[in-house]
Amino acid sequence: xxxxxxxxxxxxxxxxxxxxxxxxxHRFTGYPRMLGYTLVGLVGGWLGFGDLLxxxxxxxxxxxEVAVGVSLLLxxxxxxxxxxxxxxxxxxxxxxxxxxxxxxxxxxxxVLGWDWSVALAVGVVSMAASxxxxxxxxxxxxxxxxxxxxxxxxxxxxxxxxxxxxxVLTVVFLPVAAAAGGGLQFSSAGLGRLLLSVLFTLLWAALxxxxxxxxxxxxxxxxxxxxxxxxxxxxxxxxxxxxWGGSAALAFMVAGLLLRNLSPRPLVxxxxxxxxxxxxxxxxxxxxxxxxxxxxxxxxxxxxVASAVLARLVAKFSAILLLGNGTAIGWRRQWPVACGxxxxxxxxxxxxxxxxxxxxxxxxxxxxxLAAIALPMIALCEVLGVLLAASxxxxxxxxxxxxxxxxxxxxxxRHDT
Numbered sequence: 502x503x504x505x506x507x508x509x510x511x512x513x514x515x516x517x518x519x520x521x522x523x524x525x526x527h528r529f530t531g532y533p534r535m536l537g538y539t540l541v542g543l544v545g546g547w548l549g550f551g552d553l554l555x556x557x558x559x560x561x562x563x564x565x566e567v568a569v570g571v572s573l574l575l576x577x578x579x580x581x582x583x584x585x586x587x588x589x590x591x592x593x594x595x596x597x598x599x600x601x602x603x604x605x606x607x608x609x610x611x612v613l614g615w616d617w618s619v620a621l622a623v624g625v626v627s628m629a630a631s632x633x634x635x636x637x638x639x640x641x642x643x644x645x646x647x648x649x650x651x652x653x654x655x656x657x658x659x660x661x662x663x664x665x666x667x668x669v670l671t672v673v674f675l676p677v678a679a680a681a682g683g684g685l686q687f688s689s690a691g692l693g694r695l696l697l698s699v700l701f702t703l704l705w706a707a708l709x710x711x712x713x714x715x716x717x718x719x720x721x722x723x724x725x726x727x728x729x730x731x732x733x734x735x736x737x738x739x740x741x742x743x744x745w746g747g748s749a750a751l752a753f754m755v756a757g758l759l760l761r762n763l764s765p766r767p768l769v770x771x772x773x774x775x776x777x778x779x780x781x782x783x784x785x786x787x788x789x790x791x792x793x794x795x796x797x798x799x800x801x802x803x804x805x806v807a808s809a810v811l812a813r814l815v816a817k818f819s820a821i822l823l824l825g826n827g828t829a830i831g832w833r834r835q836w837p838v839a840c841g842x843x844x845x846x847x848x849x850x851x852x853x854x855x856x857x858x859x860x861x862x863x864x865x866x867x868x869x870x871l872a873a874i875a876l877p878m879i880a881l882c883e884v885l886g887v888l889l890a891a892s893x894x895x896x897x898x899x900x901x902x903x904x905x906x907x908x909x910x911x912x913x914x915r916h917d918t
Contacts, residue, residue, distance in 0.1 A: 514550065518541045557850070563736070563740070564781075567735055568847055569753075569785065576656070577753070578760050578768055598824070599663070602627050602813055603666070606809055606813050607624030613808060616684065618864075625666040627816075630660055632660060635890065636653070637779075638887065640779070642901075645899060656841060673691035674688065710760055714763075837894065840886075846879070
């Protein structure tokens with residue numbers, strides 16, 4: 502165990518390296534900065550930097566919850582429920598790709614001989630996408646348009662469904678010991694805990710909405726002190742959820758939906774709040790990659806992770822392409838939207854950490870198997886998702902790509918100017 506000062510020093514080195522490499526990646530390739538953040542996190546994890554405990558706890562868990570929460574809040578605050586309810590094909594497409602991902606990933610793991618509990622948990626985590634990744638890609642590439650908006654919309658809905666599924670799986674079902682045959686056992690007492698958790702989640706969402714509502718409509722809502730107030734309120738909600746129960750991530754999504762749909766007036770987020778989100782995302786991407794790098798990989802485990810990732814790719818692409826009829830953006834724009842659903846990041850890590858912490862009490866082997874598959878899958882999907890989403894936005898025309906000397910010679914405007 503490293504001393505506190507050594508741990509802080511290691512994290513300072515990681516942040517400096519991530520910021521520099523992220524800038525270089527974006528400057529010379531045009532790809533988003535988070536690729537550099539992830540690479541630094543992977544290397545740092547392999548070298549043992551950070552001294553992180555698993556499952557996540559303490560200040561590390563709080564940092565990740567706030568980082569994830571800001572992105573989920575921003576993403577959910579762009580979703581208009583009245584408009585969504587008038588789009589049955591879009592709802593069908595979102596439900597279809599989430600359920601098909603759950604079924605296909607879980608089925609592949611069962612065929613490979615893994616326990617029902619592990620297969621189902623990995624399938625639930627695979628349902629999610631990453632609104633944080635899409636928001637950072639759109640910001641770095643200055644992307645806007647139908648593909649960008651639709652990608653963020655589907656990612657937000659699938660993440661909401663995944664968080665609900667993970668909450669049910671964590672509270673209501675318990676893994677059976679290997680000596681008793683393995684699998685999952687339904688807990689009737691868990692229904693009461695689930696109801697209590699949902700009520701606490703709605704309470705935290707209501708409190709956060711009440712704290713944000715008047716402040717975002719003041720004339721001084723763009724000040725730095727307002728941004729500090731918003732972040733402090735989010736930290737308080739995370740601490741309340743850890744103390745009393747409920748899902749902080751779900752509360753942030755519900756609060757974003759309430760803020761967006763209770764008033765027709767647009768939300769004005771302080772610039773300092775957006776800057777704080779960028780800094781939190783840097784730490785989040787480094788943290789996610791460093792946690793995944795601590796898993797000891799074998800050839801057999803690599804093949805299992807690759808199979809799960811491939812099944813997830815097939816499920817999301819198939820459902821989005823097959824159910825894209827009637828979603829108002831045309832067939833040619835469905836594959837770029839599908840590319841935007843591949844990335845996993847901090848919200849997936851939160852779900853895995855919560856499941857591992859709960860299940861370790863009942864079956865430590867199942868919890869370890871879940872982490873061994875899910876953590877490398879998250880890191881691989883994060884890198885692959887960033888590459889696919891950025892390329893898709895360029896190809897669809899939502900983002901302009903002016904990179905390096907060639908762009909300068911042609912007189913094009915660079916991506917980073």
